[in-house]
Amino acid sequence: MRSPGRGWSSPRETAALAPLLLAGERRAFDGRALLGLFLPLGAALLWEAVVRTGLAQGRLVPPPSRILTTLWDxxxxxxxxVHVLVTLQRILAGFALGAAAGILVGALSGSSETLRRLLDPTLQALRAIxxxxxxPLFILWLGIFEASKVALIAAGVFFPVYLGIAGAILSVDRKLVEVGxxxxxxxxxxxxxxxxxAVLPEAIVALRSGLGLGFMFVVAAEFMGASEGLGYLLVDGQQMGKPDQILAAIVAFALLGKAADSLLVLATHPLVRWQDTAREHL
Structure with missing residues (x-):
């Protein structure tokens, strides 16, 4: 056996090096996380410089400084x-309903060929609408208040979750079932x-897709006569000719959506911690 000093570390040396290795991994992770800020911050600083040097007026696309000022005000x-909380409540309610229905129907469709042949053609046709x-249909059925808005968000969340769950079940390796x-x-x-x-990794991706569509559908929902919410800020900014308010609402949507997606990933990470994927070694 080789001596600890010439290649292999002794248990004592390994224990002493472990904090240093973990600190190095944290620094690498922090660096990779900060790399994601390079593109948006670079584009914002570039546009700010273009407007400040007089190369563009920034009337229709205000510089980041004006957008930040609007957000601060x-x-x-x-x-x-108030607008963020209202939008979040609508998204959470619609996401909960749509995801629950998508998981249930997707599981039934994926596990039963008869139910899949019965349900899937109709659901695929509805997904294209x-x-x-x-x-107008949800307003006619449920009125112009919260129920129609939540129903519209739930409809947007349902289809990607249904498709992801059913597809994940159908793609399970037959050999795994035979081993069981x-x-x-x-x-x-x-x-x-x-x-x-086997299904969980794709199911989590489906939930993330559904959450993203929930943020898209909430805009359409808040166009339906809402007096509060980030979608209302968009409409109000358009009607009042305030591009800085429109862009401020868009930035708020982006930050809120990214935060919600990160929380979903963080909450579901323990469920797929067992995975040994290629990403961990790239």
Whole structure:
């Protein structure tokens, strides 16, 4: 065996080096995370410089300084907080309903060929309908208040979640199921120990897609006679000719959407911690 000093580390040396290695990994992670800020910050600084040097007026596309000033004014008066909370409540309610329905129907469709042949053609046809086409129908059915807005968001969330869950179940490797049967797992054990771990990664991607569409559909929902919400800020800015307010609402949507997606990834990460993917080694 080689001596610890000439290649392999002793347990004591490994324990001493572990904090340094972890610190290096944290620094590398922080560097990669900060890299994602390069593109938006670079574009913002470039446009700010273009406007300040007089190469562009910035009337229709205000510079970042004006957008930040608008956001600060909205935050200072408390308007931004009210609009963000209202939009978040609508998205959370619609996402919960749409995701629950998508998981249930997707699981039924993916696990039963009969139900898939019965449900999937109709659902695929409904999925192709533009979101704005549902607006007058939901208003007619549910009125112009919160129920129609939440229903529209739920409809937007449902389809990607349904498609992802059904597709994930159908793509489970047949050999994994056969291994479970060889070990004589019960139906419950087969689902818990083989099918669920195999489906979870794609299911999480489907939930992230549904959440993203929820943010898109909330804009259409808040066009339906809303008096609060970030979508209302967009409409108000358009009607009053305030491009800085429109862009401020868009920036708020982007930050809110990114934060919600990051929280979803963080919350679901323990469920897929067992994965040994190529990404970990790139």
């Amino acid at each position: 909205l935050a200072r008066t408390g308007e931004l907080r 533009p979101s704005i086409a549902w607006v 049967r060889v070990f004589r797992l019960s139906r419950t054990g087969l689902v818990r120990r083989i099918l669920l771990p």
